[in-house]
Amino acid sequence: AAGVIQSPRHLIKEKRETATLKCYPIPRHDTVYWYQQGPGQDPQFLISFYEKMQSDKGSIPDRFSAQQFSDYHSELNMSSLELGDSALYFCASSLEGQYNSPLHFGNGTRLTVT
Amino acid sequence: AQSVTQLDSHVSVSEGTPVLLRCNYSSSYSPSLFWYVQHPNKGLQLLLKYTSAATLVKGINGFEAEFKKSETSFHLTKPSAHMSDAAEYFCVVTAFGNEKLTFGTGTRLTIIP
Numbered sequence: 001a002a003g004v005i006q007s008p009r010h011l012i013k014e015k016r017e018t019a020t021l022k023c024y025p026i027p028r029h030d031t032v033y034w035y036q037q038g039p040g041q042d043p044q045f046l047i048s049f050y051e052k053m054q055s056d057k058g059s060i061p062d063r064f065s066a067q068q069f070s071d072y073h074s075e076l077n078m079s080s081l082e083l084g085d086s087a088l089y090f091c092a093s094s095l096e097g098q099y100n101s102p103l104h105f106g107n108g109t110r111l112t113v114t
Numbered sequence: 115a116q117s118v119t120q121l122d123s124h125v126s127v128s129e130g131t132p133v134l135l136r137c138n139y140s141s142s143y144s145p146s147l148f149w150y151v152q153h154p155n156k157g158l159q160l161l162l163k164y165t166s167a168a169t170l171v172k173g174i175n176g177f178e179a180e181f182k183k184s185e186t187s188f189h190l191t192k193p194s195a196h197m198s199d200a201a202e203y204f205c206v207v208t209a210f211g212n213e214k215l216t217f218g219t220g221t222r223l224t225i226i227p
Contacts, residue, residue, distance in 0.1 A: 090158065092158075106157050
C-alpha cells in the first residue's frame with residue numbers, strides 16, 4: 001500500500017539559509033499535518049491543511065511557512081535557518097471525513113543546520 | 115484541554131517476557147487514544163487505536179491495550195517481547211473536533227537477549 005512520501009530524507013543547510021521540505025500524502029487523503037521532532041523529544045505539531053486551506057496552527061515559527069497544493073502535496077518552507085531548527089520533520093496525512101481517522105506518518109526529513 | 119503522561123521513560127525486558135508500557139490521559143471530552151511506535155530514523159507507525167468501541171483493543175505485532183475510564187489509563191501490553199520490539203513508543207490522545215494530537219513524552223523499550 002502507498003504510504004506518505006517525504007523528500008528529501010536528509011538535508012544539510014547552513015545558518016540563515018532556506019530549506020524546502022516536501023510531503024506527498026497517501027492517495028485520497030485530504031489532510032496533511034507537519035510535526036517537528038527535536039533530538040530526544042516527542043513530536044510537536046506545526047501546522048495542518050485540509051483541502052488546500054490551513055486548518056490549524058501549532059508552534060510554527062514565523063520564519064516557516066507551508067502550503068498544500070491542488071494535488072494535495074504539501075511543502076514546508078523554512079527561512080533564516082537557525083541551529084535550533086535541526087530536527088526530524090514529519091509529515092502525516094489522514095482522511096478528514098473519517099471520525100478521528102488516524103494519522104499516517106512519513107519517514108521524515110532530517111534537517112541539520114550547521 | 116487534554117494531556118497524556120507516559121509513566122516510564124525507559125523500560126527494559128528480557129526477550130520472551132511480557133511488556134507493559136503505561137499511559138495515563140486526561141481529556142475534557144471523550145477521547146480517542148492511540149499508540150504509535152517509532153524505530154530509529156523512521157516515521158511513526160500506528161500500533162492500535164481506541165475510539166469508544168471495545169475497551170480492549172488489539173493492534174499489530176501482538177500488542178494490545180485496554181482503555182480504563184475509571185483509571186484514565188490506556189496501558190500497552192504484549193505477552194512475549196521480541197528483539198524487533200525495541201523502539202520508542204508514544205501514547206497519543208485526541209478529542210473529538212481537535213485535530214491536533216497530544217503526544218506523550220515517549221517510552222524507550224529495550225529488549226535484553
